[in-house]
Amino acid sequence: MSRMPARPAYRNPQAVLQQVFGYEQFRGEQAAVIEAVTQGHSALVIMPTGGGKSLCYQVPALLLPGVTVVVSPLIALMQDQVSALRANGVSAACLNSSLSREEQQDIEQAVMQGDIDLLYCAPERLLQERTLNLLQSAKPALFAIDEAHCVSQWGHDFRPEYRDLARLTELFPSVPRLALTATADEPTREEICERLGLGDSPRFIGGFDRPNLRYRIAEKRSGREQILRFIREGHEGQAGIVYCLSRQGVDTLAAWLNTQGVRALPYHAGLSADSRSFNQQRFLKEDGLVMVATVAFGMGIDKPDIRFVAHLDMPSSIEAYYQETGRAGRDGAPADTLMLYGLQDMVRRRQMLEGGDTPAERMMLERRKLDALLGLCEVTTCRRQTLLRYFGEEQSQPCGNCDTCLEPPKTFDATVAAQKALSAVYRTGQRFGVAHLIDVLRGDDNEKVRRFDHHALKTFGCGQEYNKTQWSGLFRQLVAMGLLEVDLSGYGGLRLGGDAKAVLTGQRSLQLREPSAGGRRSRGKASAAQTLVSTEDQDLFERLRLWRKDTAEEQGVPPYVIFHDATLAAIAADRPDSIEALQHVQGIGAKKLDAYGYEILSLIQADVN
Structure with a gap:
């Protein structure tokens, strides 16, 4: 690496913001964070994806003497940020395994000479003796730990290698540490501070609202056709991500979208490293590509012009949903999100949760998180208010930019319908799945119904006022509310749960979404991204x-x-x-x-x- 020219002497953070990055004013807590860091304080920073976390350490790096070391989880993310910084005239580099030995030596020499303002490293590389010796000689000005939730076992993306960053406190006790993440609930925040030795350092908790994102959640009926319609009705030729739960789902959907004229690439851990890298680079460098991916694709993406994120399958928690949808509209321009979900998604998620050897305390936490996500799916009021409330933030007025605000769902007194559904579950022995229960309610006199003598039950044929699609939606809402539970030890049969007895005996009434009879639902307003x-x-x-x-x-x-x-x-x-x-x-x-x-x-x- 050739020696960089001496950087300009900036007077203050505002000068850096305007002259280097081209922005007139700081947003939210950025100015306060930068002031704390430049005064030598460590801090925890929680800001939404696209909220400007990177400026919280990039601006101080141009004001403080010495190199700012940024801990980043993925090589692609480092390379993108270094390219963007260099385009703005900032001296930045990354140390990772993609570099030749000579390139690494050049960067190390530049660090020693004081020619590098920002040095990006993965946690494993940072804690190698060679890198630590380099930094002890170069005297770093600041450690910025990006995606800091990875340090916590309570975080949704725990990475064991992040745990070793606790050594920074011992090796560089006088160097401030800035921990940054987009999503961290209270247990995660506490563990981040404990592991990184932040003690009583200031905490900057920015608002979680992303007003440029339009949230839409819909019942899954014909999943891939719904995704295609979502893309065609407002996102033709735009960059987007579609998340699937399984590798097979990724491959199948990506191939099918291409047959429908949508340029799509697959990304999951089952592909070779070369294939993943090739597809990711295409997605970053070409306009209008759709990446179909598992959650293996995510933190390494710093692409600001993603105009939509869709979920073919329900994610694992509200934190995961927020993090994944947050990859849309990082430039602050309008963007759309869509999540499809159904009863089968709920069953699969619960089976995945119960199937491992997770400790009891963690299992209880994950169940609560899944229940909160189900509540978000079934809410009939403003989704954004529900989402923000989960993170401890109240919004006094409905947002006007989610599906329940733009197309308010109709509700009805569902007490009688719920009593019929719960009765069918009880009278059939609390061991059958939704399909059979609907057959009983609708009076379908088939072989299975006859085999178990369910045609003789009092509830047989009592629910002919709803079709199968409508009953499926009602059962899904009852599961989401905890009135029905899925038996994961067998074949996904339903059993009574929670307050089901109070509903059955008429002590509790229910207001639920009016069940859709099926068919195409109007999209109502134009997509958010069309207003760019x-x-x-x-x-x-x-x-x-x-x-x-x-x-x-x-x-x-x-x-x-x-x-x-x-x-x-x-x-x-x-x-x-x-x-x-x-x-x-x-x-x-x-x-x-x-x-x-x-x-x-x-x-x-x-x-x-």
């Missing part, structure tokens, strides 16, 4: 994207390293006519203004003419 640019600005926006694509290919970097979609949309809307006007567009710092300013002005002028 107006109709009159669309042509210029697309020309700017094409220019960005060509420029990125010439430089061998992802397009968003050049500019985010949100920056291009602002240019298309404002149509600045001078360098002075262009420098006020968010996301255009001094280095990028110098590199691309006149090319952008030429594109704008051509559009005007």
